Amino acid sequence: xxxxxxxxxxxTRMRIExxxxxxxxxxxxxxxxxxxxxxxxxGEVGLTVHWGTTVGDDRGSLLAxxxxxxxxxxxxxxxxxxxxxxxxxxxxxxxxxxxxxxxxNEDWLQRIEGYYKRRNRVMPATNRKxxxxxxxxxxxxxxxxxxxxxxxxxxxxxxxxxxGVPREMHRMLDEQxxxxxxxxxxxxxxxxxxxxxxxxxxxxxxxxxxxxxxxLAPGGGVKLGFQSHYPQLETKLAARGTDPADLExxxxxxxxxxxxxxxxxxxxxxxxxxxxxxxxxxxxCSGSLSTAEMxxxxxxxxxxxxVAGAETLFRRGVVARDLRALCEAAGVATGAAxxxxxxxxxxxxxxxxxxxxxxxxLAVLVDLDDGADRIDFGGTICIxxxxxxxxxxxxxxxxxxxxxxxxxxxxxxxxxxxxxLLGLPVDExxxxxxx
Amino acid sequence: xxxxxxxxxxxTRMRIExxxxxxxxxxxxxxxxxxxxxxxxxGEVGLTVHWGTTVGDDRGSLLAxxxxxxxxxxxxxxxxxxxxxxxxxxxxxxxxxxxxxxxxNEDWLQRIEGYYKRRNRVMPATNRKxxxxxxxxxxxxxxxxxxxxxxxxxxxxxxxxxxGVPREMHRMLDEQxxxxxxxxxxxxxxxxxxxxxxxxxxxxxxxxxxxxxxxLAPGGGVKLGFQSHYPQLETKLAARGTDPADLExxxxxxxxxxxxxxxxxxxxxxxxxxxxxxxxxxxxCSGSLSTAEMxxxxxxxxxxxxVAGAETLFRRGVVARDLRALCEAAGVATGAAxxxxxxxxxxxxxxxxxxxxxxxxLAVLVDLDDGADRIDFGGTICIxxxxxxxxxxxxxxxxxxxxxxxxxxxxxxxxxxxxxLLGLPVDExxxxxxx
Numbered sequence: 079x080x081x082x083x084x085x086x087x088x089x090t091r092m093r094i095e096x097x098x099x100x101x102x103x104x105x106x107x108x109x110x111x112x113x114x115x116x117x118x119x120x121g122e123v124g125l126t127v128h129w130g131t132t133v134g135d136d137r138g139s140l141l142a143x144x145x146x147x148x149x150x151x152x153x154x155x156x157x158x159x160x161x162x163x164x165x166x167x168x169x170x171x172x173x174x175x176x177x178x179x180x181x182x183n184e185d186w187l188q189r190i191e192g193y194y195k196r197r198n199r200v201m202p203a204t205n206r207k208x209x210x211x212x213x214x215x216x217x218x219x220x221x222x223x224x225x226x227x228x229x230x231x232x233x234x235x236x237x238x239x240x241x242g243v244p245r246e247m248h249r250m251l252d253e254q255x256x257x258x259x260x261x262x263x264x265x266x267x268x269x270x271x272x273x274x275x276x277x278x279x280x281x282x283x284x285x286x287x288x289x290x291x292x293x294l295a296p297g298g299g300v301k302l303g304f305q306s307h308y309p310q311l312e313t314k315l316a317a318r319g320t321d322p323a324d325l326e327x328x329x330x331x332x333x334x335x336x337x338x339x340x341x342x343x344x345x346x347x348x349x350x351x352x353x354x355x356x357x358x359x360x361x362x363c364s365g366s367l368s369t370a371e372m373x374x375x376x377x378x379x380x381x382x383x384x385v386a387g388a389e390t391l392f393r394r395g396v397v398a399r400d401l402r403a404l405c406e407a408a409g410v411a412t413g414a415a416x417x418x419x420x421x422x423x424x425x426x427x428x429x430x431x432x433x434x435x436x437x438x439x440l441a442v443l444v445d446l447d448d449g450a451d452r453i454d455f456g457g458t459i460c461i462x463x464x465x466x467x468x469x470x471x472x473x474x475x476x477x478x479x480x481x482x483x484x485x486x487x488x489x490x491x492x493x494x495x496x497x498x499l500l501g502l503p504v505d506e507x508x509x510x511x512x513x
Numbered sequence: 514x515x516x517x518x519x520x521x522x523x524x525t526r527m528r529i530e531x532x533x534x535x536x537x538x539x540x541x542x543x544x545x546x547x548x549x550x551x552x553x554x555x556g557e558v559g560l561t562v563h564w565g566t567t568v569g570d571d572r573g574s575l576l577a578x579x580x581x582x583x584x585x586x587x588x589x590x591x592x593x594x595x596x597x598x599x600x601x602x603x604x605x606x607x608x609x610x611x612x613x614x615x616x617x618n619e620d621w622l623q624r625i626e627g628y629y630k631r632r633n634r635v636m637p638a639t640n641r642k643x644x645x646x647x648x649x650x651x652x653x654x655x656x657x658x659x660x661x662x663x664x665x666x667x668x669x670x671x672x673x674x675x676x677g678v679p680r681e682m683h684r685m686l687d688e689q690x691x692x693x694x695x696x697x698x699x700x701x702x703x704x705x706x707x708x709x710x711x712x713x714x715x716x717x718x719x720x721x722x723x724x725x726x727x728x729l730a731p732g733g734g735v736k737l738g739f740q741s742h743y744p745q746l747e748t749k750l751a752a753r754g755t756d757p758a759d760l761e762x763x764x765x766x767x768x769x770x771x772x773x774x775x776x777x778x779x780x781x782x783x784x785x786x787x788x789x790x791x792x793x794x795x796x797x798c799s800g801s802l803s804t805a806e807m808x809x810x811x812x813x814x815x816x817x818x819x820v821a822g823a824e825t826l827f828r829r830g831v832v833a834r835d836l837r838a839l840c841e842a843a844g845v846a847t848g849a850a851x852x853x854x855x856x857x858x859x860x861x862x863x864x865x866x867x868x869x870x871x872x873x874x875l876a877v878l879v880d881l882d883d884g885a886d887r888i889d890f891g892g893t894i895c896i897x898x899x900x901x902x903x904x905x906x907x908x909x910x911x912x913x914x915x916x917x918x919x920x921x922x923x924x925x926x927x928x929x930x931x932x933x934l935l936g937l938p939v940d941e942x943x944x945x946x947x948x
Contacts, residue, residue, distance in 0.1 A: 096567075104562055106552030107740060110545070113567070117541030127539055129574065130567030132531075132548075139564065146581065305542060369832075375818035376811025379832045383810035384919055386886065389834040394842050397804075397814045397830030399823065403869075407829050434838075451821065484819055 092263040093128040094120060095151035095235075097143055099158040099168065100242060104134040112157050112247055121303070122316045123256055123269045135165040144175045148233035153259055155251075158242035160225035162204040168239055169228075173212040176230050180210040183226065186217065190224045218254045220246055227254065236262060265318075268325050272315040272333055275346040277493045278508030281306045284313060287339050294335055295328040302332075308482075309489040309510065310352075313340065342502045345493060352492050353381050359499035360391045365437035365465075367495075368394040370408045370426050372401065372418075373444035373457065377488045393436035401443065408441070409433035418445035420471035423462030431464040438499070439464045442491035446483070456512070457483040461491055463498045472504050474511040486510050527698040528563040529555060530586035530670075532578055534593040534603060535677060539569040547592050547682055556738070557751045558691055558704045570600040579610045583668035588694055590686075593677035595660035597639040603674055604663075608647040611665050615645040618661065621652065625659045653689045655681055662689065671697060700753070703760050707750040707768055710781040712928045713943030716741045719748060722774050729770055730763040737767075743917075744924040744945065745787075748775065777937045780928060787927050788816050794934035795826045800872035800900075802930075803829040805843045805861050807836065807853075808879035808892065812923045828871035836878065843876070844868035853880035855906035858897030866899040873934070874899045877926035881918070891947070892918040896926055898933045907939050909946040921945050 096116050102108040110132065117127045129151060133139040140159070147154045159168030173180045187209035194201040211217070211228050218227030218238065225241035227250050238255045240247045260266075276284070281304045292302050299319055305312040315332055319325025337344060345352040360367055369379045379395035382388055398404035401418060408430040416422065423441045431439035441462040447455050456477035463470050472494055476486045490508070497504045531551050537543040545567065552562045564585060568574040575594070582589045594603030608615045622644035629636040646652070646663050653662030653673065660676035662685050673690045675682045695701075711719070716739050727737050734754055740747040750767055754760025772779060780787040795802055804814045814830035817823055833839035836853060843865040851857065858876045866874035876897040882890050891912035898905050907929055911921045925943070932939045 098565075104552065104565060105556050106549040106562070107556075107738075109549050114541040114544050117539065121540050121542075127541070128569075129578075130533075130539060130565075132565030132567075134563075142585070150577070303542075371811075373819055374815070375827075376806075376814035376830050376832060377819075379811035380809070380815050383832060383834055384808055384812075384915075386915070392810075392832075392834050394838060395811050395830070395832030396842070397811060397818060397827075397832070399818055399825075399827050403829060407831070407869075434842075480819075480821070 092125065092152045092259070093150065094125055094259065095129040095131065095147045095154045096127055097147055097154055097156045098130070098132045099135065099140060099143075099156065101134040101165070103158065104132055112242065112244060115244070115248065116155055116157065116251060118305075119251060119256065120259070122271045122314065123260065124265055124301070124316065124318055125256070125259055125263065135159065135167055137167055137171060140167055140171040141175055144171060144232060144237070148175075148235045148237075151235045153262055154232075154235050154237045155255060156237055156239045157247060158240075160208065160227070160239060160241045162202070162207050162224070166207075169207075169211055172215070172228075172230055172232075172237065172239065176212055176232050178213040181213045182206075183209045183211050183217065186211070186226045189226075193224050218250060220250055222246055222249060229258070267318055267320040268322055269316065269318045270325055270329065272317060272329060273348050274313040274336060274340060274344050275350070275352070276311050276313060276340050276343040277309055277345050277352070277489050278343045278506070278510065279311060279340065280509040281311055283509055284311055284340070288313070288336060291332050291335050291339070294331040296331070297328060299325070299328040300332045309486050310345070342497065342506055343508075345496060352489075352496055353385055356382060356492065356496050356499060357385060357388055357391055359496070360438065361387075363437065363499070365499075366391050366393045366435075368392075368430050368434040368436040368439045369396070369491075370404055370430050370439065370441040371395070371397045371491075372399060372404055372442070373446055373484060374442050374488045374491065375399070375484075377484070378440070378442060378491050381488070381492060394430070394434040396430065404443070405429075418443045418458060418460050420460050420462065420473050423460040424464065424469045424471045425462070427462035427464035428469050437466055438495070440491060440495045442487060444483070444487050446480075451480040453477075453479055455479050455483070457487065459483075459487045459490060461494045461504075463495060463504070465498065470498060470504050474508075476511055478510075527560065527587045527694070528585065529560055529694065530564040530566065530582045530589045531562055532582055532589055532591045533565070533567045534570065534575060534578075534591065536569040536600070538593065539567055547677065547679060550679070550683065551590055551592065551686060553740075554686060554691065555694070557706045557749065558695065559700055559736070559751065559753055560691070560694055560698060570594065570602060572602055572606060575602055575606040576610055579606060579667060579672070583610075583670045583672075586670045588697055589667075589670050589672045590690060591672055591674045592682060593675075595643065595662070595674060595676050597637070597642050597659070601642075604642075604645055604647060607650070607663075607665055607667075607672065607674065611647055611667050613648040616648045617641075618644045618646050618652065621646070621661045624661075628659050653685060655685055657681055657684060664693070702753055702755040703757055704751065704753045705760055705764065707752060707764060708783050709748040709771060709775060709779050710785070710787070711746050711748060711775050711778040712744055712780050712787070712924055713778045713941070713945065714746060714775065715944040716746055718944055719746055719775065723748070723771060726767050726770050726774070729766040731766070732763060734760070734763040735767045737771075744921050745780070777932065777941055778943075780931060787924075787931055788820050791817060791927065791931050791934060792820060792823055792826055794931070795873070796822075798872065798934070800934075801826050801828045801870075803827075803865050803869040803871040803874045804831070804926075805839055805865050805874065805876040806830070806832050806926075807834060807839055807877070808881055808919060809877055809923045809926065810834070810919075812919070813875070813877060813926050816923070816927060829865070829869040831865065839878070840864075853878045853893060853895050855895050855897065855908050858895040859899065859904045859906045860897070862897035862899035863904050872901055873930070875926060875930045877922060879918070879922050881915075886915040888912075888914055890914050890918070892922065894918075894922045894925060896929045896939075898930060898939065900933065905933060905939050909943075911946055913945075
């Protein structure tokens with residue numbers, strides 16, 4: 079183990095392996111989302127994954143995987159195999175690998191019995207197995223499940239055993255395993271992940287725009303990263319400091335600069351979503367919303383209306399693939415619609431606002447290209463937003479295939495509404511459109 | 514290598530390892546969907562994955578991973594690292610591991626140049642690297658990209674190098690790698706995957722219902738499997754035979770029995786979707802559709818209306834969270850709606866059908882429980898379907914939290930419509946509802 083000095087804020091060189099177990103994961107029946115969660119969270123707190131292994135519920139494979147991981151890693155996170163059934167082998171193989179017996183942990187057995195008692199059920203006999211742990215193992219608490227986490231040392235590596243149930247693993251990783259790993263790696267202090275969600279900037283342009291921001295942290299300790307989920311981009315600042323005040327001092331100038339440079343393209347921060355920002359803005363102006371959609375087909379309404387609290391803010395959604403039918407549903411006077419245009423979008427939004435009695439109405443019209451789906455298949459998108467004050471509109475053209483256009487038009491409509499509600503320019507050029 | 518005898522139709526014991534490479538995969542920045550695709554496809558053709566390894570773009574890790582895989586596997590599928598950039602190291606490390614030089618493959622270089630020429634572009638100099646292959650390697654064609662697949666032998670294992678770009682990997686795996694693996698494993702003949710998509714049966718009940726069906730294949734060769742994507746369940750029959758006629762002879766009785774036992778719960782087969790089945794049924798009766806939604810908020814319309822060809826079949830969608838507002842939007846005579854009930858759902862559907870002029874109208878009303886989201890949070894779902902002939906309705910109650918209810922209600926509405934269009938009972942009990 080190459081422990082680094084105290085107070086170190088840069089990434090540790092500790093080699094960490096993630097060892098995922100289970101036939102369902104190995105065979106691809108279950109998508110291994112736990113791997114990505116663990117790797118991402120470790121990266122965010124300055125720890126680096128060096129190797130990933132996946133094996134099934136097979137004694138020989140598990141034993142070999144444990145021994146190989148012990149030979150190449152300083153720390154190993156084992157995920158899965160802590161359940162009550164016979165194919166859950168992690169404790170057994172951990173005991174075999176470390177040359178100790180499995181012993182009943184009375185405290186954990188009582189915890190499991192209590193877990194069932196609180197649910198007015200009797201613990202099935204098979205669950206007793208979950209309290210059998212390698213002698214001398216360090217217990218790692220699982221406050222929300224019956225699988226007991228634990229840690230043992232094999233060779234020069236510390237092994238952390240975590241449950242396969244995602245919500246139990248997430249909590250154990252964040253609250254228990256990461257602090258132990260940071261201590262092992264000699265990383266002191268506190269960490270925080272600051273997140274910005276943007277729409278309209280691609281990852282490579284965001285990377286250019288934010289060039290050098292990390293350097294604004296006094297003494298370092300802030301690392302920039304991106305995660306693209308089209309059509310949104312997530313920009314992350316992984317910050318570390320000796321204590322919360324120190325962390326804040328390092329992070330604040332970087333955070334402010336990211337907010338300044340990404341500007342109006344930031345749609346939400348941290349736990350916020352574009353939907354929650356729109357709903358908060360509507361609430362703030364005692365407003366309400368109606369939507370009219372063509373090709374997006376209700377996808378915009380389906381993002382906003384089912385959110386808890388939206389039931390009083392979302393007034394009416396209308397959908398039609400045909401423009402004339404949409405005009406009729408929205409209450410546009412007959413004979414008005416000549417084709418998809420910014421003017422038509424404004425007209426539809428205005429009519430729908432009147433008809434539904436909402437303070438705001440959003441119309442997203444799409445004129446799709448003809449022919450079969452292909453990579454340069456596109457659509458012309460016209461957006462109109464009517465409100466008490468005025469009606470604004472915007473036109474855009476997107477390419478990239480049918481599904482890409484559908485997702486892009488949905489997000490563009492939501493973003494135009496967000497911008498309108500916040501008093502920002504609705505017509506700012508985005509990276510995904512052709513002009 | 515434990516090669517099995519010719520004509521073998523059961524799973525081979527060949528040990529296959531999947532070795533995924535790349536910093537983005539290792540660090541969790543990109544979700545590793547390739548692993549699951551490869552493992553699932555192999556399982557479907559009777560091949561078994563025995564080990565999974567993930568390493569970054571690091572020479573030392575790659576070399577160690579190649580050597581370890583060579584020591585424990587009969588065949589290794591390496592994914593990623595064939596690109597033109599300096600961090601793509603697969604060819605180089607393969608050459609080093611096998612003790613040969615990298616040599617320029619003139620044929621592949623011409624292929625890359627041709628690829629760019631057809632796009633009226635000049636090949637960047639860096640792409641030349643993609644034609645540098647370990648001396649003596651077997652070329653594996655990539656008809657849709659510039660990354661050249663190849664195979665080499667290290668120890669007693671055959672290594673297959675595949676590109677990280679999913680669509681290139683999918684095609685190379687199916688067309689090139691799997692036939693080679695089957696030959697290596699001594700598996701002869703042909704394979705086919707028959708898929709049934711169902712709604713309303715959980716995996717464990719489907720497993721019970723289909724107990725013993727594999728045994729109906731004369732001489733074996735058919736394997737049953739499930740993949741759950743709530744709210745749908747996919748039931749798969751992986752079939753093998755010496756030739757297409759033999760395969761058909763083995764598969765036909767199993768396929769017929771699965772169709773019989775799952776009955777009305779099968780919503781689609783193979784490439785079909787519930788959406789495509791609904792649209793085909795509407796087309797067949799020269800019909801058209803309108804939808805009215807509350808908590809599902811347009812999610813039903815958004816499943817049907819954007820499909821290519823739906824533009825003439827989907828007439829109108831209306832959304833409101835409030836029942837009175839929905840009734841108004843659907844054209845129900847004032848004062849009718851007393852609350853969410855099957856009668857109200859019928860009334861909304863009937864009014865919407867009249868107003869929109871569609872042959873069919875689907876209304877999905879949801880009365881959500883009060884309070885915060887929790888695991889036993891539920892909703893009462895009332896569905897009405899109006900058509901030329903009559904109006905039918907159905908009531909259901911689902912639990913499982915807000916998002917679970919939303920997804921379940923969306924699928925229940927689509928399935929009720931499918932059943933109605935196909936003349937099946939709309940009110941058959943499903944596993945996800947409480948009565």
